[in-house]
Amino acid sequence: MNIWLNFLIDSLAFGATFMYGSTGEILTEKAGHLNLGIPGIMCMGGAGGCLILNMIGKSGLPPFLIVILGILGSLILSMLCGLIYSFLTVTLRANQNVTGLALTTFGVGLMKVIMSKLDATVYLIGPKMMYRWPFAGRQDSLQCLGVLFFLAIIIVLLSSWVLFRTRVGLQLRAVGENPATADAVGINVTRYKYMATCIGSGIAGLGGFYYIIDYMVSQEAYLSLEAFGWLSIALVIFALWRPHLTIIGSFVFGFLFSCSSYITNISWIQVTMATKPLLKMLPYVVTIIVLVISSIRNKRENQPPASLGLSYFREER
Amino acid sequence: MSTVKKNEVREPLIHLSKRTSVNPVRAWAIRIAAIVLGLIVCGLVAFLLIEKLNAHPEKIGDFYTAFIKGSFSTSRKFWKFLKNIAILLCVSLALTPAFRMRFWNIGGEGQTLVGVLGAIAVDFYLGGKIPEWLLLILMFIAALLTGAVWGVIPALFRAKWGTNETLFTLMMNYVATFLVSYFLVIWVPSGSSSLGKLKYGKLPSIGNDYLLIILIVVALAVALYIYLNYTKHGYEINVVGESVRTAQYVGINEKKVIIRTMILSGALCGLAGYLIAAGLDQTVTTESAGGQGFTGIMVAWLGKFNPLAMILTAALIQLLNQGAAQISQDFDVSGAFPNVIVGIILFFIIGSEFFINYEIHFRGHHGLAEAGKEAVK
Numbered sequence A: 001m002n003i004w005l006n007f008l009i010d011s012l013a014f015g016a017t018f019m020y021g022s023t024g025e026i027l028t029e030k031a032g033h034l035n036l037g038i039p040g041i042m043c044m045g046g047a048g049g050c051l052i053l054n055m056i057g058k059s060g061l062p063p064f065l066i067v068i069l070g071i072l073g074s075l076i077l078s079m080l081c082g083l084i085y086s087f088l089t090v091t092l093r094a095n096q097n098v099t100g101l102a103l104t105t106f107g108v109g110l111m112k113v114i115m116s117k118l119d120a121t122v123y124l125i126g127p128k129m130m131y132r133w134p135f136a137g138r139q140d141s142l143q144c145l146g147v148l149f150f151l152a153i154i155i156v157l158l159s160s161w162v163l164f165r166t167r168v169g170l171q172l173r174a175v176g177e178n179p180a181t182a183d184a185v186g187i188n189v190t191r192y193k194y195m196a197t198c199i200g201s202g203i204a205g206l207g208g209f210y211y212i213i214d215y216m217v218s219q220e221a222y223l224s225l226e227a228f229g230w231l232s233i234a235l236v237i238f239a240l241w242r243p244h245l246t247i248i249g250s251f252v253f254g255f256l257f258s259c260s261s262y263i264t265n266i267s268w269i270q271v272t273m274a275t276k277p278l279l280k281m282l283p284y285v286v287t288i289i290v291l292v293i294s295s296i297r298n299k300r301e302n303q304p305p306a307s308l309g310l311s312y313f314r315e316e317r
Numbered sequence B: 001m002s003t004v005k006k007n008e009v010r011e012p013l014i015h016l017s018k019r020t021s022v023n024p025v026r027a028w029a030i031r032i033a034a035i036v037l038g039l040i041v042c043g044l045v046a047f048l049l050i051e052k053l054n055a056h057p058e059k060i061g062d063f064y065t066a067f068i069k070g071s072f073s074t075s076r077k078f079w080k081f082l083k084n085i086a087i088l089l090c091v092s093l094a095l096t097p098a099f100r101m102r103f104w105n106i107g108g109e110g111q112t113l114v115g116v117l118g119a120i121a122v123d124f125y126l127g128g129k130i131p132e133w134l135l136l137i138l139m140f141i142a143a144l145l146t147g148a149v150w151g152v153i154p155a156l157f158r159a160k161w162g163t164n165e166t167l168f169t170l171m172m173n174y175v176a177t178f179l180v181s182y183f184l185v186i187w188v189p190s191g192s193s194s195l196g197k198l199k200y201g202k203l204p205s206i207g208n209d210y211l212l213i214i215l216i217v218v219a220l221a222v223a224l225y226i227y228l229n230y231t232k233h234g235y236e237i238n239v240v241g242e243s244v245r246t247a248q249y250v251g252i253n254e255k256k257v258i259i260r261t262m263i264l265s266g267a268l269c270g271l272a273g274y275l276i277a278a279g280l281d282q283t284v285t286t287e288s289a290g291g292q293g294f295t296g297i298m299v300a301w302l303g304k305f306n307p308l309a310m311i312l313t314a315a316l317i318q319l320l321n322q323g324a325a326q327i328s329q330d331f332d333v334s335g336a337f338p339n340v341i342v343g344i345i346l347f348f349i350i351g352s353e354f355f356i357n358y359e360i361h362f363r364g365h366h367g368l369a370e371a372g373k374e375a376v377k
Helices: A003-030 A038-056 A063-091 A096-115 A120-131 A147-165 A167-177 A179-184 A189-216 A221-238 A243-265 A275-297 B024-049 B051-055 B057-072 B075-100 B108-126 B132-161 B165-187 B211-230 B232-242 B244-249 B254-281 B292-302 B307-330 B337-357 B368-376
Strands: B014-018 B358-362
Touching: A003 A038, A003 A147, A003 A167, A003 A189, A003 A221, A003 A243, A038 A063, A038 A096, A038 A120, A038 A189, A038 A221, A063 A096, A063 A120, A063 A147, A063 A189, A063 B337, A096 A221, A096 B292, A096 B337, A120 A189, A147 A167, A147 A189, A147 A243, A167 A179, A167 A189, A179 A189, A189 A221, A221 A243, A221 A275, A221 B165, A243 A275, A275 B132, A275 B165, B024 B051, B024 B057, B024 B337, B051 B057, B057 B075, B057 B307, B075 B108, B075 B211, B075 B232, B075 B254, B075 B292, B075 B307, B108 B132, B108 B165, B108 B254, B108 B292, B132 B165, B132 B254, B211 B232, B211 B254, B211 B307, B232 B244, B232 B254, B244 B254, B292 B307, B292 B337, B307 B337, B337 B358
Parallel strands: none
Antiparallel strands: B014 B358
């Protein structure tokens, strides 16, 4: 396959990490909660999946069962983190930024402790082929597109559909825009906030799992995961709080990130080592530009949810 | 609807109300209880994670004494403890003016990092060519300037167009990180991307290597306390933080206050960067700020944005950090273990604030209905 096609598919596959992360974050933010714990949650999702695979990797269970159990393990740990976050911010009305940062500190630390104890030959070498199911045998970039990649696309489209086409989504958005009004019309604000945060965390956690087990496939992958959690939060802005736009956004981010390793193969572009960091800086600069432009245009549908970052206490005026 | 019950009020099981006044003794009792509970949970988590502890449960005593041992067992550790507090405190002090006006500056990490970068850039190009005292002054100016620039960019956009500052400052952290790796590639052509310790531009040592840094930060804490509580600027910051509309009504130009405060906040982060660059490292890496920009946010929040209380919270965080580092050394666990401990304790302290600020009434027991009846009498 030619190098360009390889490059494009690679960008897309890389982007799936952000697709999970930012879709999870969008769900949470739509409920009015800026979850800065996403990097920690993604790490815990990765650790949870690998922990299960470490137990069953050599057990000889049927491949599809191993795939599903790994995903379940990832979901359970990351949703537990989401539960901690929502208990503190929804029930105990703690400051969201501080709680999120504490969760990131905790999650990244715990993930590193857990991963340092696991055996890569068990959790990685065997199961990786199972996760790359349809294209596992191929030699080109297509092999990167496995079960979890397609799951990402499905989850992204499904979230967009739920958020913008169903009653549940409408009520969720109402909670994020103005919880007092939502409460007044009889929407259970607390339940929506809990559900959105926990489901969002589960989705984000899968992103960490995908990154370790499918995209990177290396036992050092977990060390670089945190940075991509932050990038996922950036992508939320880039996608203007719409899950389906994260597909495009994550492709662009993946493109910018992986082009620094592909660009050296292209003879007619003279690149020095110094260009690489600048290329990697681009996703963040682009995000800032999108953030600024959307605030200047001030179109109501492109803004962050109105009550983002504020806790809701019914009796407060 | 026919299912409406006749005059029957369904009272919720738990009813919350905000406390009108906070009893400081009660508040501290709750906080200390939270930390103790958190430490117990840390012990339980340690049983799960640390094989050595799991195999020898009797060593749990060593686990807890390590928190003391980590910071106080030798004078070197104790000075390191004080130095770590000073740097962390400097970053959190820098963030405080911004937080007081509800400007969520989570870009302390980036502002500190460009401060380091600015100072080191001056050191790299001018070190050895000009007198040391002049070099130190130029490094100081460069660090404060770069930090201020990094802080004021998001503030300008926030003041002019209301751009979300939390997300903007967060992104600026990563721009700063890659800016550092860009300069490292330029400065270190060999490709090792590690600058190494520079020969010039080191703050003089007075008695102890760390003493000067500690004194500077203590002076900063006192100065900032006075600035925030007893000056017109400090008052304006508080008014803008409480209510932008009030500020506009009384004729405070809130845009000017936002920009001015963020210049200060960024410059002080730059100062932290200067202390790291000239006082400790004499080099710059992408990890020079070491996550303290984020930890500093939690320190400032835990200290209720009061510069003097923040000395205590910074000390608590560093005590836990060094203690847990001692544990990971003694018990042979990953170097990431301190983060787990700090995270757990933070969860408990964050949660405890709820019990300080809110009152919980249970149905029947201290029910509101009865309170209402008494009020009627």
